[in-house]
Amino acid sequence: MTAAPHRPPGAPTADGTEIEGRLDEAVRAVRAPDAVFALSQDGRRTVRCGGTAPPPPVPRDRLRYELGSASKPYTGLLLAELVRSGVVCGADPAVVHLGPGRPHPRRSAITLTHLITHTSGLPPLPRDFYRQGLPHWSTNPYAGYPAERVVRAFLRSRPAHRPGTRWRYSNFGASVLGHALAAATATPWEELLTERILEPLGLAATALAPAGRPDTDATGHRADGTTPVPPLLIGGFQAAGAVRATPHDLLSFLEAHLRPDxxxxxxxxRTVQRPVLRRGLGHRHVHTLTWFRHPTDHGPMYFHAGATSGQQAFLGFRPDTATALAAVSTRRHTGRDAFVATAYGLLASLPPLDRE
Structure with missing residues (x-):
């Protein structure tokens, strides 16, 4: 049995009508062809959809959306589960599973935990990625960079900093972790994540590749909000950004964090909710194995955002109010984009649901 969420004396609550109104406002604020804001409070779900484009062939909340970097909480949870079951150790050097490559002391010191916490010293992407990726940046920059090339780039890399000393966000590092876990278990990445994470949590509407059907996959758009882009093909960067899911499956994933029992x-x-890293002024920025963690008035908020060439996603939850939020949109991120700020602000400010 789980304890009821802590509600400070006199804390405000929200009713269902207020929640629907705030979600509708959020949908309008992001101004995307398709947008879905899906909220769970104490297990009660509220989902609001809308957009500037005509409705798709099926309801927007039944489509699968690309998560981009919001896939990393799935990868981190897989690492935590494999550590818990004794298959690997977080302190394992990645080269133990992938091969030593050219000798380099910093690379040899990179552990599996360094890779998922962005403290490996690796750059955001391999150095030779940009030559082939930039010409396709607005459509599918990762498609031409396969798994074996990611591993090869790692085995000849020279990390800029000693592992564990500096934080630098790295899709490269997260992808290497995926290949290391696949090698350690002798299991292809898609099969490994499905068997260890998706199936145990009942996430049947979550996938690791596009289905290629308009009644299954949401269609992304460029920043203009009208020009469609093709489905994401992630190449060898599966662990960094391959997940796509319906809003309801995203809520199921987040609800499992709120009620792990x-x-x-x-x-x-439980492991992935424990702080492992603090950085920034006053150590305000706290990271767990998979989540960014910020304070609110009454407790921590966990979240991660992601973007692809034509879609965006935000996942977050607050144990103090038993609240989870999954938000998705089908417009490319821009510098003035309101999507992440809208989703973050909504989750941070929502009070507990009024049950009386």
């Missing part, structure tokens, strides 16, 4: 992954779900 009784799930097959209860130990791993």
């Amino acid at each position: 009784g799930t097959p992954l209860d130990g791993a779900l």
Whole structure:
């Protein structure tokens, strides 16, 4: 049995009508062809959809949306589960599973935990990525860079800093982790994540590749909000950004973090909520194995955002109010984009649901 969420004396609450109104405002604020804001409070779900484009062939909340970097919480949870079950150790050097490559002391010191916490010293992407990726940046920059090339780039890399000493966001590092876990278990990445994470949590509407059907995959758009872009092909960067899911499956994933008791992954779900890294002025920026963690008035908020060439996603949850939010949109991110700020602000400000 899980304890009820802490509600400070006199804390305001919200009713269902207020929640629907705020979600509708959020949908309008992002001004995307398709937008879905899906909220769970104490297990009660509220989903609001809209957009500037005509409705798709099926309801927007039944489509799968690309998560981009918001896929990393799935990868981190997989690492936590494999550590819990004794398959790997977070302190394992990645080269143990992938091969030593050219000798380099910094690379040899990179552990599996360094890779998922962005403290490996690796750059955001391999150095030779940009030559082939930039010409396709607005459509599919990753498609031409396969798994074996990611591993090869890692085995000849020279990390800029000693692992564990500096934080630098790295899709490269997260992708290397995926290949290391696949090698350690002798299991292809898609099969490994499906068997260890998706199936145990009942995430049947989550996938790791596009289905290629308009009644299954949401269609992304460029920043103009009208020009469609093709589905994301992630190449060898699966662990950094391959997940796509319906808003309801995203809520199921987040609800498992709020109520880990009784799930097959209860130990791993608790592990990924523990702080492992603090950085920035006053150590305000806290990271767990998979989530960014910021303070609110009454407790921590966990979140991660992601973007692809034509879609965006935000995942977050607050144990103090038993609240989870999954938001998706089908317009490319821009510098003035309101999507992440809208989703973050909504989750941070929502009070507990009024049950009386």
